Amino acid sequence: MNVLETRHVTMRFGGLTAVDDLNIVIEEGEIVSLIGPNGAGKTTCFNVITGIYQPTEGEVxxxxxxxxxxxxxQVASIGISRTFQNIRLFKTMTVLENVLCATHFNRHSGLFSNILHLPNALKEEGLNRDKALKILDEVGLAQYADWKATSLPYGLQRRLEIARALVSEPKLLLLDEPAAGMNPKESDELADFIFEIKDKFHITVFLIEHHMKLVMKISDRIYVTQYGKTIAMGTPEEIRNNPLVIQAYLGEEG
Amino acid sequence: MEKKNNAIFQRILENRNKVLTIVFLALIMVIVGNLKPWFGSYWVRVFNTCCIYSMVTMSMNLVNGCTGIFTMGSPGFMCIGAYTTAILTLTPEVKDAVYYLSPIAPWLRELNTSFPVALLLGGLFAAIAAFIIGFPVLRLSGDYLSIATMAFSEIARVIMLNAQSITNGPIGITKIKNHVTVWVAFMALVSVYVLLRLLMRSTYGRALKAVRDDPVAAEAIGIPLFRTKMTSFIISGFIAGIAGGLLASLVGTIDANQFVYSYVNQFLLMMILGGNGSMTGSILGSFVITTALEVFRFMDEPIDFGFWKYPGIGGMRMVLFSISLMLIVLFWEHGIMGSNEFSWDRIIERVKKLVSSIRGLFKRKEEQA
Known part of the structure; x- marks a missing residue:
């Protein structure tokens, strides 16, 4: 079963075509990467999938x-979670509260029982709290639960954002440059972390990344885009030797 | 015997915050109960006004401070609540006397309910108004949204001013019976405060804060922006409506021009002084500003300093008031509470710090000696 499929997706902003005829197929349990030079329309592609933009043409x-x-x-509530290129945490809240926010849409108790703290609301809050603490424990943030989210070091903020995305039990996780600003050691840890959460939570992962080492290490398949167009698709080995990709990244041979 | 005493002492220590809250509440109750004999009816009235303004400020804080959408429509909601309460609590005979220029609409004349029902209906109508204007307004953002809510407030006022057979037009409504005793005002304030604090502690409160902190991220984790903003806006409208009803009853006479849009500035100041996002701060801000405005009244009257006679300039208190506000905003930008809520732990921590710093001062002196 295809988890995600985009058919002829095109996104235009006025005269600029940010994404041009994008056709992506992702199967269950895969880790798929989307790479390309800056401005290739990668984040726009994520924004189209998650509903921030509606595609000019095509279907998702x-x-x-x-x-x-x-x-x-609505997209989030049917099972697609994402993280952002520039970390977007709720800065006035604690680590635990950040994760708890993602359980809001799944609530069964109404506004009044929540205001009056009726037993059903309290019970649900307790269950969500346990679930959030469990996720924090699994990503290694349990001891920081009561910290202000923004007081965490950078690498852990990334992890927190992933934890927040995972607590709603998504089927597909979109990671937008998860290794941005990380040193080689941190990005190695991140690779292991992505493998780990993929197995633990039985999710499919679609990520945008610039770190070639990370991409080559974790991806089952890679899509390469340039100026909004998909120029190549294949396994890491195929992409490494694809002349079009080499040209896009290194320029033409002089 | 001593052992038993120790055990009791231990339990009090364990429940320190609860004990402190009970003692504090009892103290407040005693003060509120004796407000009239101790301070006189003038200050009772000031206190009641403070309570009502606190409610309006808290309702604004829910939307502006906690949800992060800068609205300025409170006078409009208060206006709706005030007129509803006023019209519904007047008896048919009194209505005939009040609507002397042109008579009240017949269906409205017979409508007469008790004060609590009128108050709740006032809140309800204000909430319905919030729901209706929320559809266009909450789709806007930033300055446009503020201006649109301000416009709503003006529209509500102008409608009230011109709906002669319902609101008595520019003459306004008089002879409204005063149901607002100290206890009514105080209990209304406490219940609004408690309910809002409970709301902010629940998953809905977190959703509001998430929308304020980062709307894009909030939406990406499944929080519907529009619905969340709407919930906050409706609750805010309801509370402002109730406060308007209480105000109408307290003052005894209302006319539409009382709810002119610049009325909102006052509540804005109270909110900022108290701390954006803090309900406790809203209450403190309202009490400080309302009381200060009364205290500064001496500025308007002549004062004899002995060597110089101050002639007393009307409106001088507003100048002094404005200057102190500017100083507050300049040097105390986060307000009294910041975005924190009342907590015994924080107060005790502060007191401990203060005590230790005072002790340090004395120690140094001893060493010098």
Whole structure:
């Protein structure tokens, strides 16, 4: 079953075509990367999938369900979670509260029982808290639960953002440059971390990344885009030897 | 015997915060109960006004401080609540006397409910107004949203001013019976405060804060922006409506021009002084500013300094008030509370620090000696 499928997705902003005829197929349990030079329309592609932008043309399917016309919160609630290139945490909240926010859409108790702290709301809050603490424990942030989110070191903030994305039990996780600003050691740890969460949570991972070493290490398949167009697709080995990709990254031979 | 005493002492220590809260509440209750004999009816009125303004400020804080959407529509909601309460609590006979220029609409004349029902209906109508204007307004952002809410407030006022057969037009409504005793005002304030604190501690409160901190991230984790903003806006409208009703009853007479849009500035100042995002701060801000405005009244009257006679300039208190506000904003930008709420732990920590710093001062002197 295809987890995600984009059919002829095109995104234009006025005269600029940021994504041009994008066709991506991701199967269950895969780790797929999207790479390309700066400005190739990678983040735009994520924004189209998650509903921040509606594609000018084309369709996006998630487990056969059409995503066109859905708002970001609706996309999130059917099982697509994402992280952001520039970390977006809720800065006035603690680490635990950040994760708890992602359990909001899944609530069964109403506004009034929550205001009055009725037993059903309290019970649900307790369950969510346990779930959030468990996720924090699994990503190694349990001891920071009561810290202000923004007081965490950079690498851990990235982890927290992933924890927040995982607590709603998504089927597909979109990671937008998870290794940005990390040193080689940290990005090695990140690679292990991505493998780990993929197995633990049975999710499919789609990521944008610039760190070639990381991409080559973890990806099952890689899509390469340039100026919005997909120029290559294949396993890391195929991509490494693809002349078009080499040209896009290193320029033409002088 | 001593052992038993120790055990009791231990339990008090364990429940320190609860004990402190009970003692504090009891103290406040005693003060509120004796407000009239101790301070006189003038200050009772000031206190009631403080309570009502606190409610309005908290309702603004819920939207502006906690949800991060800068609205300025409070006078409009207060206006709706005030008129509803006023019209519903007047008896048909009194209505005939009040609507002397042109008579009240017949269906409205017979409508007469008790004060609590009128108050709740006032809140409800304000909430409905919030719901209706929320659709266009909450889709806007930033300055445009503020201006749109301000415009709503003006529209509500102008409608009230011109709906002669319902609101008595520019003459306004008089002879409203005063139901607002110290206890009514105080209990209304406490219940709004408690409910809002409980709301902010729940998953809905977190959703509001998430929308304020980062709307893009909030939406990406499944929090619907529009619905969340709408929830906050409606609750805020409801509370402002109730506060308007209480105000109408306290003052005894209302006219639409009382709710002119610049009225909102006052609540804005109270909110900023108290601390954006802090309900406790809103209450403190309202009490400080309302009381200060009363205390500064001496500035308007002549004062004899002995060597110089101050002639007393009308409006001088507003000048002094404005200057102190500027100083506060300049040197104390986060307000009294910042975005923190009331907590015994923090207060005790502060007191401990203060005590130790004073002790340090004395120690140094001893060493010098």
């Amino acid at each position: 399917f998630f487990y056969g369900e059409k995503l066109n016309g859905k708002r970001p919160d």
